[in-house]
Amino acid sequence: MSDVARHAGVALGTVSNTMNNPDKVSEATRRKVQAAIAELGFIRNDAARSLATGTSSTIGIVLADLSNSFFVDIARGADATARQHGMNLIIANSDVDLAKQSMNISLFEESRVAGVLLAPLDTAYVRGSATLLRSTPLVLVNFAAESGHYAGVVADEEHGGYEAAQHLIGLGRTRLAFLGGPLLLTAVAQRLEGARAAVAANPGVTLEHIETRGLNIPHGRHAGQDILARGAGTFDGLVAASDLLAVGAIQILDGKPGFDVPTDLAVVGYDNNHFASESAIPVSTISQHGEEMGRVAAQLLMNEIQGGPTTIKQTVVIKPDLIPRRSSLGDAWRRD
Incomplete structure (x- = not known):
C-alpha cells in the first residue's frame, strides 16, 4: 500500500x-x-487485513459432495445472499470423506473467515457435537444438530417421502418398493417414514423396503437386479431415496419384459439432481429447493455474524415439492 x-x-x-x-x-x-x-x-491481503482488524469479508462453505448438484445449488444460493451483504464465499468439497471435512472446517477457522456454512456428512459426531468450531460462527445446511448449539436449514424429508409415494398411489400404483439405505442416514430413514405414512393412509397399497448400501447409481443397479430376480408384477411403483438410485434401477429394468418404465413400473427419485431431467427417461423427483436452503442458511449466518453469540439458534424447515416427469407419467409428460 x-x-x-x-x-x-x-x-x-x-x-x-x-x-x-x-x-x-x-x-x-x-x-x-x-x-x-x-x-x-x-x-x-485479506488474510492480513482480517488479523489486523479482527473482521473478514469472507465466509466459507463446506459441502459433503460437489458431484451432487443439490450441493451446488446450496452453494449458489449461499453465494447470492453473501454478495447481498458484501461478503465473498469460498467453497470447500469434502468429497464424502470425514477426514477431508474436518480438515476443511479447520482450514476455514485458521483462515479467520467471518463464518462457516456446513453441509456435513451424516455422523453421530456432527449431530451431537457442540464444538465443531471454537469461536467462528457456524450454521448447518441440510442437517439439524441434536445438541441445539447451531442454527440450521433442513428439508422436511418425511413430507418428501410422503409426496413421492402419494404421487404413485394417485396414479393407481398399489405395489410399491422403497429403494434406499443405509438407514443410519437420517434423511433416508425419514423419507422411508414418509412413504410408509402415505401407504398407511391408503388401504390396499403395500410397501416393501429394499435397503441399499448407498445412494449412487451402482447401488440402484444392484437394487434393480434384485427387483428383476423377483419377477415382473412384483412391484408397480418405485420410490427411490435419490435420483442416482432411480437412474441405476431404470438402467437395469427398463426394456425387460414386464418392467417397462413407466407402463409396468412407475419411478420417483429424490434430490432433483440436474441430470435427472436429462436422462434417457427423465426422472420424476422430489425437489428440496437447494438454492433456497443456501440463501436461508447464509442469512442465518449473517444474523449470527452481526448479532454475536447471543443470536437465537433456530432451525428452518423447508418443504420439498414433487416434480413429475416421464418416469412416472409416461407420454402424459411433455418436456418444457
Whole structure:
C-alpha cells in the first residue's frame, strides 16, 4: 500500500479509503489510486487485513459432495445472499470423506473467515457435537444438530417421502418398493417414514423396503437386479431415496419384459439432481429447493455474524415439492 501511495502521490490513508471507504475519496483521486494499483499489480491481503482488524469479508462453505448438484445449488444460493451483504464465499468439497471435512472446517477457522456454512456428512459426531468450531460462527445446511448449539436449514424429508409415494398411489400404483439405505442416514430413514405414512393412509397399497448400501447409481443397479430376480408384477411403483438410485434401477429394468418404465413400473427419485431431467427417461423427483436452503442458511449466518453469540439458534424447515416427469407419467409428460 505504501508503494501504491508513493506511485499515486497520495497519502497512505487515501489508498486505504479508496479500497475500504471509496465514498470518502474524490472520483479523480480514486481513479489515480486505482491506476497505480493496476500498474503495480497490487493485490490486497485479506488474510492480513482480517488479523489486523479482527473482521473478514469472507465466509466459507463446506459441502459433503460437489458431484451432487443439490450441493451446488446450496452453494449458489449461499453465494447470492453473501454478495447481498458484501461478503465473498469460498467453497470447500469434502468429497464424502470425514477426514477431508474436518480438515476443511479447520482450514476455514485458521483462515479467520467471518463464518462457516456446513453441509456435513451424516455422523453421530456432527449431530451431537457442540464444538465443531471454537469461536467462528457456524450454521448447518441440510442437517439439524441434536445438541441445539447451531442454527440450521433442513428439508422436511418425511413430507418428501410422503409426496413421492402419494404421487404413485394417485396414479393407481398399489405395489410399491422403497429403494434406499443405509438407514443410519437420517434423511433416508425419514423419507422411508414418509412413504410408509402415505401407504398407511391408503388401504390396499403395500410397501416393501429394499435397503441399499448407498445412494449412487451402482447401488440402484444392484437394487434393480434384485427387483428383476423377483419377477415382473412384483412391484408397480418405485420410490427411490435419490435420483442416482432411480437412474441405476431404470438402467437395469427398463426394456425387460414386464418392467417397462413407466407402463409396468412407475419411478420417483429424490434430490432433483440436474441430470435427472436429462436422462434417457427423465426422472420424476422430489425437489428440496437447494438454492433456497443456501440463501436461508447464509442469512442465518449473517444474523449470527452481526448479532454475536447471543443470536437465537433456530432451525428452518423447508418443504420439498414433487416434480413429475416421464418416469412416472409416461407420454402424459411433455418436456418444457
